Amino acid sequence: MNAVASTCPENCKCTLNKIFCQGFSIKEFPQSIPPNTSTLLFSSTNIQSLKPADFETFAETLTMFAVKDSNIAKVEPHTFNQTHNLFALGFSGTMLTSLPKDLFQNLQALSTLTLSKNKIEDLQPSLFTPLVVLKILDLSRNLLTSLPEDAFQRLEKLEQLMLQRNSIRKLSSSTFRGLNNLRSLFLQQNNLTDIPAGIFDDLVNLEILHLQDNKITQLPSNLFSNLPKLNKLFLSNNQLSLLPSAIFFNLPNLTHITLYENQLSRLMPGTFGPMALQELWLYDNMLTHLEENVFSNLTEIRLLVLSRNRIQHISPGAFNGLMNLEEISLHTNRFISIEAGIFKDLPKLANISIENNQILHIPIKLLDGVSRLNLLELQNNSLPNLPKEFLNSLSKVDNIILSQNPWRCDHGIVPFRDWLGQYPEKVKNLTSVTCDTPPSLNGRNIGELKEDDINHSLHTFPTKSSSAPASDSTTVSEEIEDTSGGGSVGQGLSKDKIIIIVAIVCTAVIVSLIACVLWRRNKRGSQDLDRRRKTNSVI
Structure with missing residues (x-):
């Protein structure tokens, strides 16, 4: 112990046979390294x-041996020729741009090689070939734009391969050939635009695959068909617009998949096969509708996130088979209406989020088949009222959010007002549930409205049968009567008013006719546009 301490290099700490040297004052490789040193950092x-x-x-x-956050820019050929017993070697945060092709030729015992956070731009062919027992290879956070086809040849023991945060644009179908024991593959945050067919065929033991944060536009139909042990698959933040039919079949152990932040416009039934998936994240895509049985094989799913899409319609049976679903998020889509009973046969459903849409009406049987809800979010829609029958069905809901809707406080609001008064504990932000119309009640808390408030507002708020036209009609009839027995001044004034009224009526009729024609033409144009969209849609 004393001998080791006495020969410990300057600016280094020595413990038994381990040496740690730190500080930018160290400009040369220390000369007095003890001969029994096993670890040098x-x-x-x-x-x-x-x-x-x-x-x-x-x-x-x-x-x-490891070097971290240092200014090493060059490792000479044969530097590690005599270090036969190295099992861990690392260069991280250095100035290295390349490595000699024979640098690792005598490192047959190396198990872990870390080359992350450097400035490596290319790899010599067969650089890693001698590393026959290598289990972990980290090449992340470099400047790689491509990989040699045989870069990982003979690395049959490799279990983790980290290539994330480079600038890799293209991969060969043979890049990962022979990596039968690979468990984790990290390819995220590169510049990949496509993935070659067959590239993962030899990865029969792969459990985790990261492909997120690239520019991938399409996937080959059988890309994942030979990955029976895959547990986690990350595909978010790419440019996928279509998923091939059955792309996620033969993945029985998949429990986690991310597809959010893509450009998916449609999900076809049969996209997902039977699997152990617990969560499905599909937010920030371009989905416009959900088809029947599209998720029917996902019988283990607990969370389904479909928010921030463009969904306008959900087919009956879209959620068939989701017997274990506990939470569904449909907020921030383009719903104007929502079908009754779409949540039926979801016995474990606890949370429904459909806020931030444009829903005008809630069907009275929206919650048919739902056993018990913890939370129903309906805020920020276009709801003027809630049907009494639907209010009765809220006995199975523990919490509901209703704020930011244009509630119309006429006589029809009374059942809603009474329900709020009876179940205030169910309503989150109760004081934010306020009248939008009539103007005299704008901002008033609906739960606190009195009958006199509503009756008074109806007298001051114009209805469809306004009193103004009736007054005009009476004036005209009176003036006509005056013209039959009155003087010349009264007679002339009555004729002028009659002419003005007739002109206004004729103008209104003409404008109505023109508007009708334009509406029909616009409707036909919209139908034609819809036909063209359907013709050009991705199938």
């Missing part, structure tokens, strides 16, 4: 390069 140093002679005195005993 450099951090934040100004060492510029490494050469074979640096390791001569302790090469046989060295088992771990």
Whole structure:
């Protein structure tokens, strides 16, 4: 112990056979490394390069060597020729742009190789070939734009391969050939636009696959068909507009998948096969409708997120088979109406989110088949009222959010007002449930309205049968009577008014006719546009 301490290099800490050297004051490789050193770590140093002679005195005993956040820009060929017993080697946060092709030729015992957060631009062909027992290879956060076809050849023991946060644009179908033991593959945050067919065919033990944050526009139909052990699949933040039919079949162990932040416009029935999926994230896509049985194989799913799409319609039976679904998010879509009973046969459903839409009416049987809800979110829609029958069905709902709707406080609001008074504990932000119309009641808390408030507002708020036209009619009839027995002045004034009224009526009729014609023409144009959209839609 004393011998080791006495030979410990300057600016280094030595414990038994482990040495840790830190500080930018270190500009040269330390010369007095003890011969029994097994672990050598450099951090934040100004060492510029490494050469074979640096390791001569302790090469046989060295088992771990790592450099972190240092200015090393060059590792000479054959530097590690004598370090036969290295099982962990790392360069992270250095200035390295490339590595000699024979650098690892004698490292048959190496199990972990970390080359992350450097400036490596390319890899020599067969650079890693000698590493026959390598289990972990980290090439993340470099400047790679491509990979040699045989870059990982003979790495049959490899279990983790990290290639994320590079600039890789293209992969070969043979890039991962022979990696039968690979468990985790990280390809996120690159510039990939497509994935070659067959590229994952040999990865029969793969459990985690990261493809998110790329520019992938399409996927081959059988891309994942040979990945029976896949547990987690990340595809979010790409440019996918279509998923091939049965793309997610033969994935019985898949429990997690992300597809959010793509450009998906349609999900076809049969896209998802039977699997152990617990959550499905599909927000921030371009879905316009949900087809019958589209999720029917996802019998284990607990959470379904479809928010921030363009969904206008949900087919009856779209949620068939989701017997374990607990939460569904449909907020921030383009619903104007929503079908009755779409949530039936979902016995474990606890939370429904359909806020931030344009729903004008809630069907009285919306919650048919729902056993018990913890939360129903209806805020920020276009609801003027809620049917009494629907209010009765809210006995199965523990919490509901109703704010930011244009509630119309006429006589029809009375059942809603009474329900609010009876169940205030169910309503979150109760004081925000306020009248929108009539103007005299705007901002008033609906639950606090009195009969006199409503009756008084109806006298001051114009109805469809306004009193103004009746007054005009009486005036005209009176003036006509005056013209039959009155003087010349009264007679002339009555004729002028009659002419003005007739002109106004004729103008109104003409404008109505023109509007009708334009409406029909616009309707035909919209139908034609819809036909063209359907013709050009992705199928």
